[in-house]
Amino acid sequence: MSFLGGGVLEWVYALALLVLGFVLVLLEIFVIPGLNIFGIVGFLTAVAGVGYAYANMGGMAAAAVAGLGLVGTAVMVRLMLKVRAWDRLVLTNDMTREAGYDSAKPGREDLLGQKGEALSTLRPAGRAQFGEQMVDVVSEGGYIERGEQIEVLKVVGNKVVVHLVGATD
Structure with missing residues (x-):
C-alpha cells in the first residue's frame, strides 16, 4: 500500500491498532466494568492490528505484532498484580458465620x-x-x-x- 507511506507507516498503523485495543480493554477493566462493549471492541481492535500486519506486511510482521501483543498482555497482568489492582476486581472476603454471613434465618x-x-x-x-x-x-x-x-x-x-x-x- 504505497499511499500509506511505505513499510514504516504500516508498522505504525498495526501497532496503533494493538495499543488502542489494549487501551479499550484497560478501560473496560478499570473504568467501565461490566458493560463488556469496550472489552470486546478492544480485543477485536487488537486482533485487527495483527490482521492488518498480516495482510499488508506478511506473516513475519503479523507474528511480531502478535508477539508484542502477548508481551503487552503479560506486562499488563504483572502490573495489575504489582499495584494491587487485581484486589479491586476479585472478592477476597470470606463469607463465614463469624463474619456475620448466615443463610439461615435465626429464631x-x-x-x-x-x-x-x-x-x-x-x-x-x-x-x-x-x-x-x-x-x-x-x-x-x-x-x-x-x-x-x-x-x-x-x-x-x-x-x-x-x-x-x-x-x-
Whole structure:
C-alpha cells in the first residue's frame, strides 16, 4: 500500500491498532466494568492490528505484532498484580458465620409445634401462615392442598418441615 507511506507507516498503523485495543480493554477493566462493549471492541481492535500486519506486511510482521501483543498482555497482568489492582476486581472476603454471613434465618425454632394454614399447595414446598408470620415450608408427607391445617414438625437451619394436622408420623 504505497499511499500509506511505505513499510514504516504500516508498522505504525498495526501497532496503533494493538495499543488502542489494549487501551479499550484497560478501560473496560478499570473504568467501565461490566458493560463488556469496550472489552470486546478492544480485543477485536487488537486482533485487527495483527490482521492488518498480516495482510499488508506478511506473516513475519503479523507474528511480531502478535508477539508484542502477548508481551503487552503479560506486562499488563504483572502490573495489575504489582499495584494491587487485581484486589479491586476479585472478592477476597470470606463469607463465614463469624463474619456475620448466615443463610439461615435465626429464631425459627419458635415455630416448633405451631399449627397454621397452607397458603399455597405444598408439592412438597410452599408457603404457610402461622399466626401473623408467612413462612416458606416443606411438607414431610408430600402433597398438601392449599387451605389445609398443618403443624411444624421440625426446623433444620432455615428449613421448616410441616405435616398435615392429625397425620401420623
